[in-house]
Each structure stands twice: as structure tokens, then as C-alpha cells.
Amino acid sequence: MKISIDNSFCKGCEICLAVCPKNVYGISKKRNSYGSAMPEAIMESECIACRLCERLCPDAAINVEEERK
Amino acid sequence: MNRLMERYLRRDALPTLFCPGCGNGIVQYAAIAAIDNLGIRPDTACVSGIGCSSWIPCYFNMDVMHTTHGRALAFAQGLKLAQPDKKVLVFTGDGDCLAIGGNHLLHACKRNIDITVILVNNHIYGMTGGQKSPATPESAVTKTSPWGAYDEPIQGAETAMSLGATYVARWTTAHPVQLQKSIEAGIKHKGFSLIEVISQCPTQSGKSVYGSKDPAFIMNYLKESSYVYKEGMDEPQGKIKCGVLIHDNDRSEYIERMEARMNQFRSAKPVKVKNSKEIENTRSVER
Numbered sequence: 001m002k003i004s005i006d007n008s009f010c011k012g013c014e015i016c017l018a019v020c021p022k023n024v025y026g027i028s029k030k031r032n033s034y035g036s037a038m039p040e041a042i043m044e045s046e047c048i049a050c051r052l053c054e055r056l057c058p059d060a061a062i063n064v065e066e067e068r069k
Numbered sequence: 070m071n072r073l074m075e076r077y078l079r080r081d082a083l084p085t086l087f088c089p090g091c092g093n094g095i096v097q098y099a100a101i102a103a104i105d106n107l108g109i110r111p112d113t114a115c116v117s118g119i120g121c122s123s124w125i126p127c128y129f130n131m132d133v134m135h136t137t138h139g140r141a142l143a144f145a146q147g148l149k150l151a152q153p154d155k156k157v158l159v160f161t162g163d164g165d166c167l168a169i170g171g172n173h174l175l176h177a178c179k180r181n182i183d184i185t186v187i188l189v190n191n192h193i194y195g196m197t198g199g200q201k202s203p204a205t206p207e208s209a210v211t212k213t214s215p216w217g218a219y220d221e222p223i224q225g226a227e228t229a230m231s232l233g234a235t236y237v238a239r240w241t242t243a244h245p246v247q248l249q250k251s252i253e254a255g256i257k258h259k260g261f262s263l264i265e266v267i268s269q270c271p272t273q274s275g276k277s278v279y280g281s282k283d284p285a286f287i288m289n290y291l292k293e294s295s296y297v298y299k300e301g302m303d304e305p306q307g308k309i310k311c312g313v314l315i316h317d318n319d320r321s322e323y324i325e326r327m328e329a330r331m332n333q334f335r336s337a338k339p340v341k342v343k344n345s346k347e348i349e350n351t352r353s354v355e356r
Contacts, residue, residue: 006070009083013090013271018285036089055102055245056288058087058094060074 001049002065003041009061012036016053016062022046025053077101077110079130086124090284092242092268096189097125099245100158103252114155116145118170121196121270122162122189139169142177145184153324156185156256163190163204167223171203178232178261182323185255186263188225191270192278199273211277226314229263235317236262239310242269243292251313260322267291267309 003024010032016039017025024047028040041047053062074097087093104113115126115133118141126133132155136144145159166174166188177184193211194200200213204225208217226239236258238251248266255262269275269287279287296305298312343351 009070011084011089013284015090015285015288018289034089052245054071055098056095056242057071057098058089058091059084060071060078060094060098063071065072 001044001047002067003044004063006061007032007038009059010038011059015056019052019056077130078128082128085128088272090271093122093125095242095245096266099249100252102249107253109156112156114148115158116141117160118165120162120165123160125160139165142170142173146182149182149184159184159186161188164194164202167203167225175232178229178234180323181235181260181320183259184261188265189268190225190265191268191274193270193274195270195273209278226265230315234263235260235320237315238313239265241267241291241295243288
């Protein structure tokens with residue numbers, strides 16, 4: 001699974017941290033263009049591609065791509 | 070950026086003007102996913118009024134009309150009558166649709182015209198600074214109700230049902246998949262369909278209604294304080310009633326009724342009307 005978060009769209013609302021059932025996300029030290037702390041996919045291997053974060057991100061910043069083996 | 074949204078949004082207008090954690094972005098994704106799933110992008114026209122929620126379709130890279138306050142439904146009905154093959158989607162808020170546009174909601178529901186309305190209810194006037202709206206719950210302290218609101222709130226979905234809408238559903242932003250399916254069903258449904266979405270406004274209603282400005286907390290609250298309605302179930306008190314509340318395919322649609330009435334006149338013998346040349350000729354003879 002490949003999770004990318006666009007720093008020019010993320011506004012740092014932290015909904016993705018709360019809704020992820022596998023706790024994939026964590027707060028990173030990176031800053032987005034608004035100046036608030038950005039989430040980061042720290043446990044990308046745990047992701048089950050439920051795409052709740054994609055759906056619930058209000059700013060369309062998150063993209064989850066399934067890697068085909 | 071999300072691949073689906075990238076295809077449908079205007080990149081030059083982004084990022085959106087919504088506050089961090091606003092529920093409008095979630096409704097935006099659900100609407101786009103529904104349009105993409107049905108494959109009706111060229112046939113869709115979106116109409117919106119004034120307010121935060123009315124900015125949802127303004128970022129869509131398709132036919133969009135941003136109209137006056139409360140009159141989105143009036144414009145949408147005109148558009149639907151002029152181009153009946155278009156699928157018309159209306160995005161309004163609680164202040165836009167229930168307060169100033171209540172009259173238009175009444176008539177659109179009664180006519181049963183084939184329009185899909187997505188009513189984003191955030192319980193407050195968010196854009197103008199947190200004034201009390203008709204949907205504000207009781208005892209909420211807002212800018213215009215400093216001692217707590219004492220009006221009974223207007224329930225958008227129940228109002229539309231009582232006025233005669235034929236597809237009515239209610240979801241919260243914590244139910245994104247169900248919301249998308251309801252929008253799809255509403256677009257497919259032949260008749261007036263209204264989908265009410267209880268949304269969070271972390272900036273204004275977070276302060277005055279929910280008591281926390283954390284969007285994740287509000288969404289969790291919405292999820293826990295709602296139940297999915299099924300026919301014949303015991304309804305718990307004090308909780309938000311979610312689900313498809315009515316789905317009635319029996320009532321006739323407005324444009325069908327209009328066409329049927331017009332055909333009566335078309336089949337009748339046409340009345341001879343003088344054209345301008347004949348009128349001139351008669352005048353010259355008179356002279």
C-alpha cells in the first residue's frame with residue numbers, strides 16, 4: 001500500500017488520525033503550507049485499504065494506492 | 070492529491086475556502102464519487118445558493134450555477150424545465166434552504182420535480198459568524214441567542230417528507246459510504262429527492278453546539294448519537310434518525326404531468342392565428 005499526503009492541500013484537521021481503524025497515521029514534524037503539523041503514514045504496512053481516510057479527508061489531500069504484487 | 074478528486078476539481082481554484090475539518094469536503098467527495106460511479110458527468114448540472122455549503126459545487130469542473138441566497142431551488146427548477154435531460158444537483162445549507170429558501174423548498178417538494186437536493190445541515194450560519202439558524206438545537210448559545218436558543222429546531226428531512234418529497238434520506242458526515250449510496254439513489258430516483266447531511270462546523274457550531282472545536286471529536290459524537298432507521302423498529306429518544314426515511318415511486322413527476330397536459334393541446338386542432346404580414350395586409354385594405 002502506498003499512502004501519499006499532499007502538503008499543499010492538508011489543513012491539519014487530524015480527522016484521518018481519528019478514523020483510521022488500524023492507526024496507520026501519526027503526527028510528523030513536517031509542516032503543511034498552512035503551518036500546522038501534518039499527519040504521516042508511519043505504519044503503511046498495516047493499511048487494509050478501507051479508504052475511510054480518503055473519503056473523510058475534507059481537502060482531498062490523501063491518496064491510497066494499492067500495490068499489485 | 071486524491072486521484073478521483075483530481076479528475077473532477079478545478080485545480081486553479083484549490084485549495085478550498087473551507088476551515089480545517091469542515092464537513093463540506095466530505096460531502097464533496099461523496100457527491101463526486103456518486104457522479105463518477107453513475108458515469109453521468111456530462112449530463113450533470115449543479116446549482117447552489119449562498120453559504121459555506123453552497124461553495125461545494127463551485128470547485129467542480131462541470132456545469133455549475135452559483136445563484137442568489139435561498140433561491141437555488143428556484144433556479145434549479147427553471148434549469149430542469151429548460152433542459153429536462155440534465156440531472157440537476159442542488160447543494161444548499163440549513164440557512165439557505167430552510168430559512169430564506171423555505172418557500173421554494175415547499176413548492177419544489179409539492180411539485181415533485183426531478184431534482185436531487187443535498188441539504189448540508191451544520192446547525193448554524195457558519196459564513197456570517199455563528200448566528201442562530203432554524204436548525205440550531207435548543208439551548209445552544211450562539212451570537213444571536215446569548216441565553217440559549219429556545220426555538221424548536223426545524224428538521225429538514227421531516228419537513229420535506231411532510232411537504233411531499235418522494236425520496237428523503239438523512240446521514241451524517243460520519244457515514245460517508247451510505248451518503249454516497251443515497252446520493253446515487255436520489256439521482257436515479259424520478260422525483261424530488263432530498264438528502265440531509267448532518268455536518269460539523271468546527272469553527273462555529275463546534276463552539277456553540279457541540280462544545281469542542283475538534284472535528285474528530287464532533288464526528289465521533291455524530292456517529293455515537295445517531296441510529297440507522299429501519300421500518301418498524303423501536304426508535305430511541307434524543308438521537309439523530311439516520312437512513313432512508315421515505316422512498317415512494319408512485320407519485321407522478323412534474324415534467325411528465327406537464328408534458329401530458331401539453332400533449333392534450335398539441336393533439337387538439339390548432340387555432341388559426343394571423344401572422345404579421347396578414348395583419349399588415351388587412352390594415353392596408355382598411356386604409
